[in-house]
Amino acid sequence: MNIKKTKRRAVGGVLLLVVAAVLLLWSPLHKIFDLDPRVGKVPTADLEQLKKQVQQNADASQFTVRINSWIVLETPESEAELYLRNPQENKFDTRMLLVSDKTGRLLYTSEDLKPGEGVDKAVLTGPLEAGVQACTARFYILKDSKVVSTLEYPVTLEVKPGQ
Numbered sequence: 001m002n003i004k005k006t007k008r009r010a011v012g013g014v015l016l017l018v019v020a021a022v023l024l025l026w027s028p029l030h031k032i033f034d035l036d037p038r039v040g041k042v043p044t045a046d047l048e049q050l051k052k053q054v055q056q057n058a059d060a061s062q063f064t065v066r067i068n069s070w071i072v073l074e075t076p077e078s079e080a081e082l083y084l085r086n087p088q089e090n091k092f093d094t095r096m097l098l099v100s101d102k103t104g105r106l107l108y109t110s111e112d113l114k115p116g117e118g119v120d121k122a123v124l125t126g127p128l129e130a131g132v133q134a135c136t137a138r139f140y141i142l143k144d145s146k147v148v149s150t151l152e153y154p155v156t157l158e159v160k161p162g163q
Contacts, residue, residue, distance in 0.1 A: 063090055063092060063094075063141050063149070063151070064087055064090065065085065065086060065090075065094060065096070065139050065151065066084065066087065066118075068081055068083040069153075069155055069156065070155075070156045070158065071158065072158045073124070073128065073157070073158070073160060075159075075161075076126060076127065076128040076129070076162055077123075079121040079123055080108070080121065080122055080123070080124050082119050082120065082121065083118070084113070084118050084120075085113075085117075086113040086117055086118065087115065088115050088116040090115040091115065092148065093113060093141075093143075093145075094113050094139050094142060095109070095110055095113070095139070095140045096108075096110040096113075096137055096140075097109050097110075097137070097140075098135055098137050098155065098157075099135060099136050099138060100134075100157075101133070101134040101136055102133055102134065106125065107128075107157070108122055108124050108125065110122075112142060112145070128157075128159045130161040130162075132159075133157050133159075134154065134155075134157075135154075135155045135156070135157050136152050136153070136155065137152070138151075138152050139151040139152070
């Protein structure tokens, strides 16, 4: 039963990230074409740059990440089992920030992860209060160390009381 729930959450999480990527990329794509409603034409000053940007946005829209959606800490000082991954099939690096929805406090920032790299466990910045709290994992999609897009994914953090 527990394995089925975990698999459903993982599949749901990946689907949510794909939908979020498409929605987040709509705005940059709209800016690229910057249609003038009075004229109805796409600016063609730099067609090669336009093609390059469209391809970059298409690549970013196919970006997937993996992260544990329910992180449990046995004590406030325990390492968090993030299971953060930038899958090999991605074309871009990523950096992840974990932020508390309640306080807005930054709990963790990963190093830039190349495709195929990941972080299994990490210590979150404290102090952490016991209880369950909603967090957001914000993924920055990077090309040449510059952000080309972002994804957000809900994560639940459960901190058990210390001994």
